[in-house]
Amino acid sequence: MKISTQADIDALERVPVTERIRHANVVDLLRDTAKQNADRVAFRYLSGTGPSDPVRDITYAELQRRVTQTANLLRAHGIGPDDVVTLLMPSVPETFFALWGAEIAAVANPVNYFLDAAQIAGIMKEAGAKALIAADASIFPDIWPKVDTIRAAMPDLKVFRVGGGDTRIPGVIAYESGLDEQPADRLVAPKPADRDTVAALFHTGGTTGLPKLAKHTHGALTLMAWTNTLMFDLGPGTVLLNPLPQFHVGGSLFGALAPIANGWTVVIPTPLGARNPNVVRDYWGIVARNRVTIGGAVPTSLAAIMNVPREDHDISSLKCFVTGGSTVPVELIRRIEREIGTPVVEGYGMTEVHCYSTMNPLHGERRTGSVGLRVPYTAVRIADVAPDGTIRRDCAIGEIGHVLMRGPQVTPGYLDPRHDRGAMLADGWLDSGDLGRLDAEGYVWLTGRSKDLIIRGGHNIDPAVIEEALNRHPAVETAAAVGLPDTYAGELPMVFVQLRPGATATAEELREFCRKEIPERAAVPVQVVPIPVMPLTGVGKIFKPALRLEAAKRAFDAALAPLHADGVAATVTVRNDPTHGTLAEVRVPAGAAMPRDAIVARCGDLLGGFQIRHTVVFEP
Numbered sequence: 001m002k003i004s005t006q007a008d009i010d011a012l013e014r015v016p017v018t019e020r021i022r023h024a025n026v027v028d029l030l031r032d033t034a035k036q037n038a039d040r041v042a043f044r045y046l047s048g049t050g051p052s053d054p055v056r057d058i059t060y061a062e063l064q065r066r067v068t069q070t071a072n073l074l075r076a077h078g079i080g081p082d083d084v085v086t087l088l089m090p091s092v093p094e095t096f097f098a099l100w101g102a103e104i105a106a107v108a109n110p111v112n113y114f115l116d117a118a119q120i121a122g123i124m125k126e127a128g129a130k131a132l133i134a135a136d137a138s139i140f141p142d143i144w145p146k147v148d149t150i151r152a153a154m155p156d157l158k159v160f161r162v163g164g165g166d167t168r169i170p171g172v173i174a175y176e177s178g179l180d181e182q183p184a185d186r187l188v189a190p191k192p193a194d195r196d197t198v199a200a201l202f203h204t205g206g207t208t209g210l211p212k213l214a215k216h217t218h219g220a221l222t223l224m225a226w227t228n229t230l231m232f233d234l235g236p237g238t239v240l241l242n243p244l245p246q247f248h249v250g251g252s253l254f255g256a257l258a259p260i261a262n263g264w265t266v267v268i269p270t271p272l273g274a275r276n277p278n279v280v281r282d283y284w285g286i287v288a289r290n291r292v293t294i295g296g297a298v299p300t301s302l303a304a305i306m307n308v309p310r311e312d313h314d315i316s317s318l319k320c321f322v323t324g325g326s327t328v329p330v331e332l333i334r335r336i337e338r339e340i341g342t343p344v345v346e347g348y349g350m351t352e353v354h355c356y357s358t359m360n361p362l363h364g365e366r367r368t369g370s371v372g373l374r375v376p377y378t379a380v381r382i383a384d385v386a387p388d389g390t391i392r393r394d395c396a397i398g399e400i401g402h403v404l405m406r407g408p409q410v411t412p413g414y415l416d417p418r419h420d421r422g423a424m425l426a427d428g429w430l431d432s433g434d435l436g437r438l439d440a441e442g443y444v445w446l447t448g449r450s451k452d453l454i455i456r457g458g459h460n461i462d463p464a465v466i467e468e469a470l471n472r473h474p475a476v477e478t479a480a481a482v483g484l485p486d487t488y489a490g491e492l493p494m495v496f497v498q499l500r501p502g503a504t505a506t507a508e509e510l511r512e513f514c515r516k517e518i519p520e521r522a523a524v525p526v527q528v529v530p531i532p533v534m535p536l537t538g539v540g541k542i543f544k545p546a547l548r549l550e551a552a553k554r555a556f557d558a559a560l561a562p563l564h565a566d567g568v569a570a571t572v573t574v575r576n577d578p579t580h581g582t583l584a585e586v587r588v589p590a591g592a593a594m595p596r597d598a599i600v601a602r603c604g605d606l607l608g609g610f611q612i613r614h615t616v617v618f619e620p
Helices: 006-012 026-036 060-076 093-105 117-127 144-153 175-180 218-230 249-261 277-281 283-290 299-305 330-339 463-471 507-517 544-559 561-565 596-607
Strands: 041-046 055-059 084-088 107-110 129-135 158-162 172-174 198-204 212-217 239-241 265-269 294-296 320-323 344-350 355-359 379-385 391-394 401-406 430-438 444-449 454-456 459-461 476-486 490-499 527-530 571-577 581-588 613-618
Touching (some): 026 093, 026 218, 041 060, 041 093, 060 093, 060 175, 084 117, 093 107, 093 129, 093 175, 107 117, 117 129, 117 212, 144 158, 172 175, 198 218, 218 249, 239 283, 249 265, 249 294, 249 344, 249 355, 265 283, 277 283, 299 320, 299 330, 299 476, 459 463, 463 476, 463 490, 476 544, 490 544, 507 527, 544 561, 544 581, 544 596, 561 596
Parallel strands (some): 041 265, 084 107, 084 129, 107 198, 129 158, 158 172, 239 265, 294 320, 320 344, 490 527, 581 613
Antiparallel strands (some): 041 055, 198 212, 430 444, 476 490
16 A cells, blocks of 8 residues: 555544554464565575675575574473573674564563673673574674683573684584474474563664663564654665664564565675775665665765765666664755665654554655655654653644654563653653654654753754754765753754765864854854764664763863963863763873862862863862
């Protein structure tokens, strides 16, 4: 069915969701799609990005066998239906065998393998992991060295190693040879799984302490597999290019489970996906050689891809791009559609909603700058929410408020119920933490994170206003606006920019451009700071917490100028703090030109007006 308006979605919802989605669990979903598409290619794995690099095709029949064998392997080693299996796996076919095998036999827990070993072990302990499936250094060198640290912290852990050939490690189970010993045509000890059974724990959020673990259920996953492909109305044979990591819902849910449920082929470009610079460099060649139908990437990757020459490649197979994960610059969408003529389908989702909860309709009106219409069976509400989580009222059409979601695709909660506070609100509503508005036709427009707002003297400034303006400058590849701490106004707008390769522009030139492009005078950034590379998360989103810390450091450094003039060579470090949220640490070297009490008092005078707390540390 071609979805074009909110009325089409309303019509679908006249059928109860349990009648619409006949699969109650991932087991049945994968079994049926394997029967219907047995000889079709499910995954095409590219070991490299060039035309002569080896390609490995996995059919639906082979996928089903390997998933079944993985589930049986876990059972054979004592992993029960409620046990948690952590995955530290890059993007290779075995990642999907392991992920879905773990969901079928136990509870899967994909973890960001770029984290350090202590953080990974902390997440695993929080999850109560009983087993670990990890890639050998022959597949990706950075993962296995962390396993020794994890095993030392969790000595009872069962460890399965993917790759490594015939080399044996004491106490470690060889994954591939272990699979070969298991039956592939049946589950030896099937796990009872209904719609409410937990299939996975995905970690999310958290810039301090351990990330939260959101529960993913079998029923929500099978619903997502339908809703997240519905807006495209593309059948078996569709080819999706998935460069996202599998510890992220974009890579493993929209980028894998949803297309596999619909008979598509998923192209996996090397273990690192878009983090491999060669994937960006050779993106158009990959599209051309594999006749890609849907190109997927987060906004930062899309911006880089658009700077790669494409004239020598036949990309006529490309029907659309799909993107999300963070707000897509309007100018980037316009550029893609203008230069390539390919629609950009922007959506909005989060780990807690099993990936996309809204999408622009491919066959309807795509409102540039909007994240589209809500998907079926997920209610979206814009509301005024009090600091204690009380929903005070619904916002009017066009009025900005908190984006709330409810429905069977929403997580039942976090593993630790304490994390539900402030997120899981009354009557089943999830507070996304995002701000947005609804228009009269049901399109959702994001206006920023509630914590992303720059508050200048009590006046709210949307950082997107600044970012969109700078993204129109021909030299700017991407921009990220944050609040610069100020003792008078609380915050002032500032922006970090990454220039396009080979482009040049001065900070003052860019600031003058902002003065012309931003109609609101208070929103014109007081500083424009070019940086070589934007800090990114593991999935390619701009990591604004790092930029906020850098902005705070710049503010404190500037405020301490009078102390420096007095001969005190103090330095500042701004860091996350479990008590104060953010803390500025002023370090004073030994032999300072002023008495300690005088330095502390002087710092109080200079820094006391900031909302961020500070402490003074004297070096011995």
